[in-house]
Amino acid sequence: SGGGAASPSAAATAVPSVASVAPSTAASPSAAASPSAAAASASPIPGGLLDTVLQRGTLVVSTDPNYAPQSVKNPDGTFSGFDIDVATEVAKRLGVKVQFVTPDWTLITAGNWSKRWDASVGSMTITADRQKVLDFSPPYYYTPAQMTASKNSGITTMDGFAGKTICAGASTTYLDWLQGKKLDFGTLSPTTTPPAGIKTVSLKTDADCPQTWAAGRNDFQGWLSSSTTVDGAIAAGMPVVKVGDPVYFEPLAIAVDKSGPVDTDFVAALKTIVDGMHADGTLTQLSMKWFKADLTQGP
Amino acid sequence: MAMGVGGPGLIGRVSAEDGFRLAHPDVIVAQIAASRARAGLRFRMIFVLTWIVLVGGLAAALAESGKVDPSFIAKWGPFILQGIPVTLFVSVCSIVLAVVFALFGALGRLSRNPPIYAIATLYVSLVRGTPLIVQIIFVYLALPQFGIVLDALTGGILALSFNYGAYLTEIFRAGVEAIPRGQREAAQALGMTERSIMRRVILPQAIRIVIPAIGNDFISMTKDSALVSLVTIQEVFWRAQNAGTQSFRTFEALMIAAMVYWVMTIVFSLGQERLEKRMAEGDVRL
Amino acid sequence: MAMGVGGPGLIGRVSAEDGFRLAHPDVIVAQIAASRARAGLRFRMIFVLTWIVLVGGLAAALAESGKVDPSFIAKWGPFILQGIPVTLFVSVCSIVLAVVFALFGALGRLSRNPPIYAIATLYVSLVRGTPLIVQIIFVYLALPQFGIVLDALTGGILALSFNYGAYLTEIFRAGVEAIPRGQREAAQALGMTERSIMRRVILPQAIRIVIPAIGNDFISMTKDSALVSLVTIQEVFWRAQNAGTQSFRTFEALMIAAMVYWVMTIVFSLGQERLEKRMAEGDVRL
């Protein structure tokens, strides 16, 4: 699941808006490998996803700009954020332009994109369930899932949540974990279990939870989200306190629709590009820029 | 001599000696009635058949194509159906509360006291001028700012009824204005006070005019209550979305939800039709 | 001799020699008119004052309480307002398409051909029986299953217009049925065919009856278009939610959105009133 928030000032750089397309200006260091390392290498499968993208010359990327600092739509209509920079760099290395669309998060995770967009560069957690409908690149970074409590609940330890109600965004892995479902992240699968006897509620997006407290409601006492979002909320003055260490780490990757055109070559190309970005420090640099921490190496 | 079409109608018999002999009037009446009944039956049968072909065909096509997973329906159907009592509870409470809002709203809109009229008009204008979805989230987030913290269910019901109250306000007002002027005049001529006239003469008649509209709004309400899913109320739509996203089968889940709502509205519409018929037949004619 | 209240009205003067002398009729008329105008003006002033006190007071209270951040409005206001053209575009396209749907729907509902009637009835029943939010997501997810992939905007417009088309279908049908039977008979008596009668006599009259309803539906549409935000259309509500979530200020963002919708509906309502007045004054009386 994606999730992160920061003050709008995090949107330091302007990135082209939905319709317009341009190479990344800020994100890509000179160390970037020569463009289209993967794209040029093998001839794409005719009619496949890679073929389609290269033919079109544009990579259409879905993003949910409700998650600062991963993805933000600025007041001027442009996008910015970690995911945006990653997507822009990926497109650059594919040798195509990038274009963003903004479907609802539940629609992205549901699969069956009907070729409306090519890939989701949206901090999506690789789960076994999602792998039934989506194909994933290797993780491009890992976010810690952070438990929080409302300031006036007085909760300071994980045990304090026992029997309380905890909020999470709809269709997130956080909600699944809280509801006791086994999260299958492969080697990174969490070993922790949620506090005993908790109840859950879900709001449309992660950021709705702390706002409910800020509004004065106390329908729930805890909130589970990515530490990046939590940091953003705290920075925005939400009455939130972190409780305990991260409960697990999520491997976040680029996703592609299984039901779409053949994508094996495209996924292979993604692997090459992501591995390259790890290797040449591009991802670390972007992580430091947006998160003030290096989240690209995992727990 | 005359060109033209058609022989005599079928009702009768032709004999050699006196040409055409007409059937007895009763026979004619019966034959025409039978022919009408046949035509009506045929119409209804084709109608039902068309529905079966369309709905059934669509279902079959989906099932065949493998796009729809029957095991999903078996697994999640009951979970979604459990939302029905919640949907109904929310709708019933909201319509009752909406009628209360509307009663006061309508009295305000009919008032000649300018502040009262202004307040009622602002209520109607604001509520009818903004999307329900905004209102629902707004009630959820705004009231607590003023120290009023309602649980989600109460808040959702309040938002829905506040919204429908505004629409019903105008319906009630129109209902009151539809009462012939003579009714008010007759009551005035008896020497009744304005209050009595409203309470004893105008409102009882207006309410009867307005009952069908309340019924319609109740039916809409069952559907619009889907929006309170946004504030964590686990009614049919919320459950469908939830089931859908969990199992990556939003399409099937929504289909089930749609069917649930469809059946509910059909049942309620039938109920309303019967109610209206009963009212029309009743002793009290307006 | 007589007990009672009040002296003669104020219109005239009392003189010593002949008691009360009445003013000239023109003076009476003018005095009454002036008194009426004064009362009307006073009413309107108190009305406006009440609105200002209520709306302004609320705004001031919020600003004072520190719950509302003016810098947020300054920063994100323009971003949200940029959704207005999208909202309008979606609404206009949808209402136009809805009228087309409704035209065919109404012809179907009036048809005596059973399959056509059945299809039109199914359309109306299904669409009016399920929540718009379900329909919007459904169109988005279901059509691609049959290989029809529409971009989000087209899909959203289609869903909205399909929905409103069903409601308008029934309004159109009622409009056609409101045309006096004599109109059809007169056209039949002239020897016109059923097609001509519909096209030349019934529909042109029905459409004029139905225009106010289309106007109302357009105004509702601007609000219901908020729901197409779910399928990625960046209209007012989408932008408001987005701005709100990013900066953890959903409450303020929704307040801005609500104001935008409110102003839009007020403007459109005024436009519609003028249109209706113009129609009522026009040469063509129905």
Added chain:
Amino acid sequence: MDPIPVSADHHDPYAKPGTLTPAGAEPVVRAIDLQKFYGSNHVLRGVTMEVFPSETVCLIGKSGSGKSTLLRCINFLEEPTVGFIEVDGLRVAADPLRPRNRQHQEQIRQIRLRAQMVFQEFNLFPHMKVIDNLVEGPIRVKGLSRDQAIATAEKYLDKVGLAEKRDEYPGRLSGGQKQRVAIARALTMEPKVLLFDEPTSALDPTLVGEVINVMEELAHEGATMIVVTHEMAFAREAADRVYFIEGGTFVEVGPPDQVIESPRDPRTREFLARTFGKAHVPSADTDTALPSDADTRATQVRLKSQWSPGSQGATSYGPVGHRNEPG
């Protein structure tokens, strides 16, 4: 038009106690120098009318001449522009410039319950049974107990011959029955004067008779009545005085055998000719005048001179009790 003098002491020059009026009685209704404007439309241009107890006066005139307006000003369903209304000694002056204050409103209510109106369109309350229509006023307005009110109501329902319709809803009654219930409703208030505004105009011609019969009965029993009507037969038979109004002023006033049978004013004559056909143009011998529409109905009506309490004409309207016999 020059200013008209208005004085609370103006008197109706034509008013004189009727045949049934107790000696020395004061008028029950006085409308003094009454004027009414609708916007700039000068509908009543100063009319003065006095009605004594037990009198029946008829108001006739063309459509739009102001008959209904005058009647509706008397019980303040319309606010008069200039002049005075006095009912049963209660006097209220016209006051069109201000809303009425509480004291005025109460006075007007008192006038209304003394001057009960019967409408052309009946205006029964459709959601109440007949009996509830009748007791509504007495209970809410006069503060009677329900039992008292029902007793009174039943008496008058019986009087109009509809005792058996007590628990019917108005929707189930014929037009004539509705109007008789409306009359009973007015009577149940036991008013000082009854105002009738074309009580038979909305009725099927075959139903006019039953209502006219009830009204005649009332007139002959000494009820005080002001009746706007086009039923000349009724006016001729039951009226003590006929007012012919045109353009908002009284053009001719007098007993029916003058105003209807031999009108002096050409406008009255024209009105009668136009409205009732030439058969109504005065002729020396009324009996030989040929029957017309209106006269066909008139056969159901007994002439005042022939009338005696308890006698029933050829057309009866059911059981009718008789109140106080006029002396």
Added chain:
Amino acid sequence: MDPIPVSADHHDPYAKPGTLTPAGAEPVVRAIDLQKFYGSNHVLRGVTMEVFPSETVCLIGKSGSGKSTLLRCINFLEEPTVGFIEVDGLRVAADPLRPRNRQHQEQIRQIRLRAQMVFQEFNLFPHMKVIDNLVEGPIRVKGLSRDQAIATAEKYLDKVGLAEKRDEYPGRLSGGQKQRVAIARALTMEPKVLLFDEPTSALDPTLVGEVINVMEELAHEGATMIVVTHEMAFAREAADRVYFIEGGTFVEVGPPDQVIESPRDPRTREFLARTFGKAHVPSADTDTALPSDADTRATQVRLKSQWSPGSQGATSYGPVGHRNEPG
């Protein structure tokens, strides 16, 4: 009731060519053994009627006697249950059990455009100007060019004296003007026969005259007309034959001076007495009968005997052109 023999060759025993009928002409309209049931309500019980060219026949009878039904069966606005309709040689048999097939529908359309109807309620198209009301039929139904249609329309609009209302909308016309436009609309179709269903019943009494004048004019110019009417003056003056219908059968048929002036059947006599007052009861000298409602209007109408082309009565209805003069 026993089976009635029905035969396509039945003839109207009363029908005979009218005063203006060309020699040797066949009937334009024949309704043969016509019966009509509404559900089990037996409204027409076998009527046979033949109308020759240039004849005017009037249909009179009580409300509910089946007058409108007969007229509406002739142009198939109602489907007859039994019998035949023949208009201008086109014959269509009743066929109530099946929907009409295409061929039948076309035949019926042909009959309709030959037998044009004028309705009580005018039924002008309110969204079209007067001229468009008139050309709609000719253009859509007869396939005329717009120019041709307008020329014809203007001719007939002029005939009914409303040339200057050409570009008005019907909403701006008086009732009488509306009905004259409706007549012009029917005439513009140049039909073989005109059917009038109480064309003056929806009119203010003061407007009846102008419509009657137009109809008289048409009758005298040799138009073939079947007229349902309560205007006895018109029937008396313009009709070649009067059919009195009661309970769905013709009770009395004959020239107006027989059926109206001296009816033989007691039912006819009762109808005339009840509907038109006693003034209509036959009397030896019509001129001395006292004027009544209907007669007041009749003064606007010229008697057939006095009528000559081009002459204008006391009340004219504007410029009127005259078609073919009857020989």
